[in-house]
Amino acid sequence: MKGQGLLKGLYITLKRAVGKDITIQYPEQMPYLQDRFRGCLHFDYTKCIVCGLCTKACPNNVLSYESRQVEGSKKKELVSYTIDLQYCLFCNLCVEACPTNTLYFTHDFELSRYQRDQIKIVYEIPKEEPSAVKVDLKGDAPEPDETKKEKQLAAMTAALQKNPQKTVRKMVENDEDAEILAGILLEDEQKLSRMAALMIADREKAKKVAVAFVNKEKKDRLKGGGAEDESK
Amino acid sequence: MEHFFLNIAHSLIVWLMGLGLSSKGADLVLLIVQWICIVAIVTINVIVLIWLERKVAGFMQQRLGPNRLGPAGMFQTIADAIKLLTKEDIIPSAADRIIFRTAPIFFIIIAVMLYVVLPMGDGMQIVDLNVGVFYFISVASLSTICLLMAGWGSNNKWSLLGAMRSVAQMISYEIPLAFSLLGVIMIAGSLSLSDIVAAQNNIWFIILQPVAFITFFIAATAELNRGPFDMPEAEQELTAGAYTEYTGMRWALFFLAEYTNLVAVSALASTMFLGGWHGPWLPSWIWIIIKTYLVMLIFMWMKWTFPRIRMDHLMSFSWKVLIPVTLANILVTGAGIQFLAGMGW
Secondary structure (H helix, E strand, C coil): CCCHHHHHHHHHHHHHHHCCCCCCCCCCCCCCCCCCCCCCEEECHHHCCCCCHHHHHCCCCCEEEEEEECCCCCCEEEEEEEEEHHHCCCCCHHHHHCCCCCEEECCCCCCCCCCHHHCEEEEECCCCCCCHHHHHHHHHCHHHHHHHHHHHHHHHHHHHHHCHHHHHHHHCCCHHHHHHHHHHHHHCHHHHHHHHHHHHHCHHHHHHHHHHHHHHHHHHHHHHHHHHHHHC | CCCHHHHHHHHHHHHHHHCCCCHHHHHHHHHHHHHHHHHHHHHHHHHHHHHHHHHHHHHHCCCCCCCCCCHHHCCHHHHHHHHHHCCCCCCCCCCCHHHHHHHHHHHHHHHHHHHHCCCCCCCCCCCCCCCHHHHHHHHHHHHHHHHHHHHHHHCCHHHHHHHHHHHHHHHHHHHHHHHHHHHHHHHHCCCCHHHHHHHCCCCCHHHHCHHHHHHHHHHHHHHCCCCCCCCCCCHHHHCCHHHCCCCHHHHHHHHHHHHHHHHHHHHHHHHHCCCCCCCCCCCHHHHHHHHHHHHHHHHHHHHCCCCCCCHHHHHHHHHHHHHHHHHHHHHHHHHHHHHHHHHCC
């Protein structure tokens, strides 16, 4: 019969109007979430083995971490772990990739923030109490820095000895001065090493010293020449 | 309680006459007071109705409706009204300013004019016109012009389209609306609304004229521009039809008028078919309020159940179904009256 559908519709709306509402009064009443619900991504740093699989699995480069080598071993340890949640598409790939269940989704879906930079979740890994051994290691730590400097110095010295004009060319105004300076440095071992150290540490100072050397040499030469002339 | 308002009116007249006013002057003052009362009732009613409509819509969609502001969200409409009052009043630069501005005012005036003839209780009728039904139908059909004014004045093609639709729709549905009331008028033998109510002392006309009631209800829905016949507004097609360019209080006036019309037509339906203010135990004016609100709830129920009907279906439904049915109803009613008169009733 025509019009049956209309009555059916009226019956359904009436039933809905009388029946239970499905609205959840959200801030007061929390919704029921299934176990597999993907809320905020959580990182449990105690389990992390710094394998980097999560960062490789992430399609949006949401995850990043900083690590350092544990002294005296091949192991790495975490410095910080960052989840840039604004790019996360909650695809679960990182969670699947993690071999130690370090990453997992919580039921926290209230992810809005007032500031843009608050979206990033940064886990600063607290440093463990340094043991005695580690303190010793730390004391020796500057050593590699020192050796590096020494290496640089040696290289510079070698360069000055081998090809002095070219090495010092930028320090002085013209080729003649460069040749003069090269002569001075080659004559005096002490001056050479001092110049090399200065060139590594402080270029400006090295330039000033170089100009002073050249000027002094020129004066000496003039004097010497004059003396020679006089002697003639 | 029964004569509560009548007593107030009577004592007001006595007090005014005591101040030295002539009886005509006292009547004039009473008329003004009545007019103010109508406007106040209409406004309060609209506030309640919008809240009710939202609640009903919410419940039918398994939601809760407004429930934050005040008890059960009652103050939500008041907050909305304040918002509308403080909104910027925008008139499009290309609009016909006079028509654009006057359209909502006329719309609300016409809507309020309907209340003059409605009997709101035993003897509670401002003017008992002997052509009350005729007055109601003719004044109600005037609102078409206001919609056309709004659509034309906006100088916007969607507004004009919406206005055109509403004109076509309202003119088409005016005919079955009037025809469906004719059966009642024939039985009551009067166009006066108070006579019609009096005729329903023993039996409501919904029992004698069920077909007329249904056709009246459908035609009235179309006349009110309510869903599923809300073609003039048709948000999804015409943004807001004739109201597209209206903002703030001007738009609110249209809204106010629509709900005012809703109350008026519901009151008319309860007067014509549901026995008017007749009812046991309670005072008459409470009965008419209860009946009016019941009819309005059915209007809302229909609005939030049915999808919008297509324009050509809407027109063909009026001309091909409603008008023949109402005409047949008149014929059967007339034949029945003649037959029963011949039987000696």
